[in-house]
Amino acid sequence: MTHRKIFDVLIIGGSYAGLSAAMALGRSLKNVLVIDSGKPCNATTPHSHNFLTQDGIPPKEIAAIAQGQVKKYETVRFYSGLAVSGTKTGDEFQITTQTGDTFWGKKVVFATGIKDEMLPIQGLVDCWGKSVIHCPYCHGYEYRHKKTGILANGESAFHMAKLVNNLTDELTLLTNGPSNLSSEQTEALQKYKIPIIETGVTNLEHEKGCLQQVVFKDGSSISLDAMYASLPFVQHSEIPVSLGCELTEQGYIQTDPFQKTTVPGVFACGDNASMMRSVANAVASGNIAGAMANHELTEEQF
Template identity: 60%
Template sequence: MNTPNTFEVIIIGGSYAGLSAAMALGRSLRKTLVIDSGKPCNRQTPHSHNFLTQDGQKPSDIARLARKQVEAYDSVSFLNELATDGKKTTYGFEIRTESGKAFQAKKLIFATGIKDIMPDIKGFAECWGISVIHCPYCHGYEFRSRKTAIMANGDRAFHLASMVNNLTEDITILTMGRAEFSPEQLQKLEKNSVRIVEEKLSEIEHEHGHLSALHFKGGKMQHFDALYASIPFEQHTDLPGKLGCELTEDGYIKIDDFQNTSAEGIFACGDNTSYFRSVAQAVSTGNATGAYVNRELTEEQF
């Protein structure tokens, strides 16, 4: 099959993981289509960190440069649309977009990321990725020695507190209800002067996403500079599930050591497969996925 809408590989998601996979495939002369809706999950984050050669750069600038470099490979095409449906075919797969276009490919790569589910707290969404943050490696250095809160409970809160403790000595855990720590955890938290607040958070006072104070439902208010938050998420699209890709207990796309999903011919990379969310990690897994897909195509064709 050789038509304008037929490709060897379709990559759904054109952010860091998808572009990295596309570069590996482009350098192997694989006819590849990248379908991207243009809504990366870190679009509100002002700067990206912990990525060698790009530390402190704007995420949008990194993505813009990445796309420009991938566009230099003639075998890679781009479509700025939302992929809405897909099915298995005798050729491989068919993907349909919001405008009704249909495309065929032998292999699929999902680099679609995840969608964070914001809690019903005034100001939370506006601060997400700016001063309400998720990862000490991505954001912690910028808030070192600052007054810091952690919105989590139990093992997750304990883990975050232990990680953040190396960055600041002023830590308060907001359990949003009854604290759920073991006696041993409570002892360590007390030893490290980590405070615990069980009152529920009602509002984040901020200016353009930079928080200044947290308001609680009981009427109290405390000043903070940063808030780590562990919030739920869902897959950015239901297409992997429709095509038979299994999810893990935590909600990530289940993959093996070679980025294969449970559905033959479908691969996944980036934030949709791992709790370790960073630009560097997305680029790394995307690059590996492109190589694994090329290897599979080579074995089938040679």
């Protein structure tokens, strides 16, 4: 079905960043459509942290409160479905969903997040977001002074080790194969008594997602309470790139300080455009994206 009404802004993704952008636009009486597939990247995380007024609250509860507040703005509408393609014709953007519905907008905000690619390690999926975590700012305090591992290699491993070292005296680096650390980095880790295990990881033994043992290819194992994992990722949506949005070397959508992408009229916010994967950052960047989209619309009108 084609909905030829032209919205001021189409927001792709209705989690924290998308809802934050929608609120900013709704408060300026802009006609907005939020297209959301209902699959946030932190769906397995039991509690959100490091977000003032919401510390320790389940992510689903925060999202429900946010959606309820945004729905009070009469110019904001919601559509449940997955956006699969997008094109630009003149000054208008066309977004089509998996079921064939098509919508048009003057501006587009992508709040689509990223998709982590799980390593072939048994038990990793079960522990992800619970005891195998990605961010010391989001989860580190809860595992302070615990037996902790870091599943990473090279520069990302060294960066994470420096951050986590302050949270525990029992830290082990698991490179899951030959170490790519420089000699200087290796010496620094040795100085802080952080052991490096290069043997490949095959299995995570756990109890309902709570990590207990890491098992290696040679049959040895190590007891851990938590493990940080630096996983590869891809953009959750391919539409921004298909529209011409450039990515950074790390794979995030390139934006300026106002959340503008390299394509005029297209904004990006949240996890898809920043390595700071937190609810607080998603809300902040979404607020900026919404305000800047409104600013552009206002300037064009006058």
